[in-house]
Amino acid sequence: MRVTDSLMSKSFLRNLSANTENVMKYQNQLSTLKEVSKPSDDPLKVSKILDLNNSIIQNDQYKTTINDAIQWTNVQDSALSSATESMQRIKTLIQYSANGTLSHEDRQANKAEIESEIQGTVDALNTNFGGRYVFAGKNTTEKPFEVQKNEAGEITGITYSGTAEGNGNLSREIAPGVSVELSTDGRNFMNAQNADGSDDLGSFFSEVLTALDADDTEKLSGLLDRADQEIENVVSNRSKTGAIFNRLSATLERNDSENLNLKTLLSENQDIDLAEKYMQFTMEKSAYQASLSMGTKILQTSILDYL
Secondary structure, X not given: OOOOHHHHHHHHHHHHXXXXXXXXXXXXXXXXXXXXXXXXXXXXXXXXXXXXXXXHHHHHHHHHXXXXXXXXXXXXXXXXXXXXXXHHHHHHHHHHHOOOOOOHHHHHHHHHHHHHHHHHHHHHHOOEEOOEEOOXXXXXXOOOEEEEEOOOOOXXXXXXXXXXXXXXXXXXXXXXXXXXXXXXXXXXXXXXXXXXXXXXXHHHHHHXXXXXXXXXXXXXXXXXXXXXXXXXXXXXXXXXXXXHHHHXXXXXXXXXXXXHHHHHHXXXXXXXXHHHHHHHHHHHHHHHHHHHHHHHHHOOOOHHHHO
16 A cells, blocks of 8 residues: 555544544543543443432432431320320329229319320320321321310310321332331320220210219229220330331431442442543543654655655
8 A cells, every 4th residue: 555645644633633532531531520421422321320310319309208207206206105104194193083082172183183184195196297297197287186175164075186087197108119107197096995986085084084073983993994095005006106117217227228339339330530540641641742743743744855
């Protein structure tokens, strides 16, 4: 093949262009610290990076939901702890009032304290978290429990005005295709003894207060077993909340582990090895400078050099 000055010039310009592109490529990678800056650099890798970024964003959203649910269950646990203490105190006062040696005035004093504990129980079950009532079922913006009073201002029981039909628990998606139900149905605490919803916690309180007014020690003694049932019901629901908390905590750990793995994969595909890229940049820069040096000799050749 005949090698001409024109062929040499074209070859030089082609190689110089390639060297310039390589220098620019590594310069961009060093400037951005990223392997690719546009889809044309490596379409497959860019697609994988986009998928990993979307997975990280989704994972962070699930983490926010999990943390909110954990805080929700913590608030519920604290409220049920307070409700349990109030119920236990009510049982103690019922047991004390069943003593036949007490006077009517003593029982009225106990009644006043029981009314205070009933109000404390209702306040605990009306606990609000971030503008949402934690035991209101799905009607989280409406106060679920209310103390009922007669015209004289005396407590006659309590009522529940939260979710009345269907499942009253709130559902939260904590992973792709995985949901958890928060124990928010306040009907569980009313503990109705009959299918029609009658003979519940409110009627129990009413019977206790009526028996105290009548100095009915036999009735008060009979209500002790019912008091144990109501306390056990609150404790049982608190245990369910604890189980949900444990599940959420385990899910949060898995979420953190998955998030770390995703970010590690993203770094492996997206981030550069700074030392390696700098070495490659230096080599390409040397090749580029050598091309320029050779170009000064090739491009200066003219017909005068042959005369």
